Amino acid sequence: MGEPGTKEPLSLEELEAATNMRTGRKHVLSILVENKSGVLTRIAGLFARRGFNIATLTVGPTEDTEISRVTLTVDGALHPIDQVTKQLHKLVNVLKIRDLEPGDTVARELALFKVTADGAQRGELMQIAEIFRGKVVDVTKRAIIIEVTGTTDKIEAFETMVRPFGLIEMMRTGEIAISRGRSET
Amino acid sequence: MRAVDALMECLKAEGVDVVFGLPGGANLPTYDALVNGGIRHILVRHEAGGGHAAEGYAKATGKVGVAFATSGPGATNLITPITDAMMDSVPCVFVTGQVRTELLGTDGFQEADTIGITMPIVKHSIMIQSPQELPRAIHEAFHIARTGRPGPVLVDIPMDLSRAEIDYEPVSDVRLPGYQPRVEGNQKQIRQAAKALAAAQRPVIYAGGGVVNAEGSEELIEFARSDRFPVTCTLMGLGAYPAPDAQWLGMLGMHGTRAANYAMDEADLICAVGARFDDRITGKLSEFAPRAKFIHIDVDPAEISKNVPAHIPIVGDAKHVLAKLVVEYRAIGADPGRLEAWWSRIEGWKAKYPLSYEDSADSEIKPQFLIQALAEATGGEAILTSDVGQHQMWAAQHYDFPAPRRWINSGGLGTMGFGLPAAMGAAVGCPDRLVCCIAGDGSVQMNAQELATCAQNGIPIKVFIMNNGYLGMVRQWQELFWDGKYSQVDMGEFPDFVKLAEAYGVTGLRFADKTTLVEDIKRAIAIDGPVLVDVRVTREENTYPMIPAGHAAREMVG
Structure with a gap:
């Protein structure tokens, strides 16, 4: 910006307010934090007291031992994402936040399904697992454990398929996500 | 070591x-x-x-x-x-x-x-x-x-x-990669704000505590006077713009002036500086300033568009941003004549609805009169702290603060018991200034123990208790909004504040006559060391005007 006082007029009617509206979609926030005690509590506490609901949350180390990554998903239909990220930025231990664009992101979740499987059912389940590129990681007389990796949609589709067989337990990690291309997430 | x-x-x-x-x-x-x-x-x-x-x-x-x-x-x-x-x-x-x-x-x-x-x-x-x-x-x-x-x-x-031993070396730098506050403000946005201000027919500057915190009072005054912009301040911003003044509208919000609240209601452009659109300012959010576009200047980006969506957001502190905004605005050369109609409307409100109250016919001290007497006796030059309640609002309304950091109170949290210890801290920090505390008879008891600290250390604060024997603001709300059913608000005649002061080693006085009040206050101020004054005021007096909670500015009562 150069010299002050350019004189082209401005009409107040044309000014538009910042959209603080709900986006209506799921947001994946990738947050780099200092690897210090209590940081996760600060993030979780912030969400709780501002009334924001965390859909999924994963925490893990990064290539730098002093930095951890928190990946969390928030429903943009329920919360103003802009306000969520601004509040997160106020935490001193939060280094960087990226609201990952769905089209530019590879996101994966790991899930373990323990399903009732005796005799005839076992074969059918294994076929379904194969279609979903799942792996059978344990088989006992009356149950089978299948590991599935993929997007949330895929895991939910798999769940729909195996539920009728008798879903004993399901464990999901929550999504982790990384941006595509050469640049850092 | x-x-x-x-x-x-x-x-x-x-x-x-x-x-x-x-x-x-x-x-x-x-x-x-x-x-x-x-x-x-x-x-x-x-x-x-x-x-x-x-x-x-x-x-x-x-x-x-x-x-x-x-x-x-x-x-x-x-x-x-x-x-x-x-x-x-x-x-x-x-x-x-x-x-x-x-x-x-x-x-x-x-x-x-x-x-x-x-x-x-x-x-x-x-x-x-x-x-x-x-x-x-x-x-x-x-x-x-x-x-x-x-x-x-x-x-x-x-x-x-x-108590562990360390090798101490002075630390000369602080490295906090996750903490990089922005104070300068985006030049392009500032230019856009200047243009919007030049186009505005009914602008209002709405300034808050952020101006005081940023030491931006001079810049605010210069900005306001770069045209005839009307200025209102929040409770936390009082003193950032000198009162009284031709461009001063008074405080806005729940107990603000009608001129300030009506101006916000009719404004076409509101320039918020270091203020956060708290519910005590906006009242009913959906009906707040319905005709206005908003410039929002704040050092905390999370405040911008939190409650009211901003049209021109500027992240930066008041001092830096206002200094640049003045330069941009002056360079446009806007016609000040365009604000004539707006000012005549505002002057109409100021004339029709001044802050007023009905004074007593006898020697009884009305609480508003106490604040005015305090302002007169101190020449408006004291640092004034307050507790929370009616006395706080009357002080905010009737003690014209000529400069920032003269008015110290608990705004956001509304902490009863804040005033006395805050006065103590202010007096320690500013030993050459007169520090007074206006307290409520309810509030003051919440930290009265610090009178001993003042006595022991010779901290010469002058505490004036606006004593109506009630938790006055709660009583007012019960009267107005809970069918006049008083529940647990009568404090009675306890304690005897003069004796309490004396027990703590502080001079205790009691005033009850309005005809000698200004002189009495001057006398109290002249006493060396800490003084606690029990000022007996009208028992049931309401703080007006008022926007009932959750209502719009247009619905002010009293």
Whole structure:
């Protein structure tokens, strides 16, 4: 910006307010934090007291031992994402936040399904697992454990398929996500 | 040296000249280091008093206020001041003792999870995990407390670590990659704001405590006078623009003037500076300033568009941004004549709805009269602190503050018991200034123990209790909104404040005659040392005008 006082007029009617509206979609926030005690509590506490609901949350180390990554998903239909990220930025231990664009992101979740499987059912389940590129990681007389990796949609589709067989337990990690291309997430 | 000796060195390096606090088991090492530490310490009677004193000191001087407390109950007694400092963006550093590291998590004697308890109410907090970390942590705490949007930072030090030996080297730099406040403001946005202001037919400047915090009062005045912009301030912003003044509308909000609230209601452009659109300002959000576009200048990006969507957001502090905005605005050369119609409308409101009250026919002191008498007796030059309630609102309305840092009160949290210890802190920070506290008979009892601190240290605050024998604001709401059914608001005749003052070693006086009140107040102010005055006022008087909670500005009553 150069010299002050350019004189082209401005009409107040044309000014538009910042959209603080709900986006209506799921947001994946990738947050780099200092690897210090209590940081996760600060993030979780912030969400709780501002009334924001965390859909999924994963925490893990990064290539730098002093930095951890928190990946969390928030429903943009329920919360103003802009306000969520601004509040997160106020935490001193939060280094960087990226609201990952769905089209530019590879996101994966790991899930373990323990399903009732005796005799005839076992074969059918294994076929379904194969279609979903799942792996059978344990088989006992009356149950089978299948590991599935993929997007949330895929895991939910798999769940729909195996539920009728008798879903004993399901464990999901929550999504982790990384941006595509050469640049850092 | 020990970590606590390094603590003293760090405090001195940060320019700390006084600390308010109370010793206990877990901070014994800190108090041992204090003996030869070269820092003045004021021994308070309750940690809450120490915390509020640190706030009063910070608000009066603009420097960081510091308070010490021990672990457990010492730390939990600081909760209210810490929250207060968070809500009103007061730069404070709280240093608490903690049990020995081997006892952490065992429910040891006087153990409390201070970091956990305070997490939602601090700007930042640091638990010391190795004694060597302490110096850097202290400097980080001060840096975070005073920069960006100021706020409270807590440092918790386990006792064994505080007395451990360290190799102390002065810390000259603070590196906080996750904390980079922006103060300058985006030039393009500032230019856009200038153009919007030039196009506005009915502009209003709405300034808050952020202007005071940024030391941006001069810039605000220059900006307002770069045209004939009408100015209103929030409760926290009073004094940032001098009152009275031709462009001054008075305070806005629930107990603001009609001129200020009606101007906001009819404005086509509102320039918010260091203000956060609190519910006491907006009333019913959906009907707040329905015709206006908003420029929002704030150093905290999270405040922008939080409650009211901004049309021109500017992240930066009031001082930097307003200085640039003036340059941009002047260069446009807008026609001041366009504001004539707007001003005649505002002048109409000012003339029709001045702040007024019905004075007593006899010698009874109306509470509003007390504030006006106080303003007259002090020439408007005192630093005035207040508690929370009717007296606070009357003081905000009727004591015209000519400069920033003269009005010290608890706005966001609304903490009863704030005024007396805050006055104590302000008086310690500004020994050459007259410091008065206007208190309620309910509020003052919440931290009256600090009268002993004032007496012991010769801190010459002048406390004026607006005594109506009620929790007055609650009584007013019960009268207006709860069918006049009074529930637990009558405080009776207790205590005898004159005797209470005397018991504490403070001069106690009682005034009840309006005809001699100004002279009586002058007499009280002239007395050396701390003075507590019981001023008997009308028992049932309401604070007006008022926007009932959740209503629109147009619906002001009284």
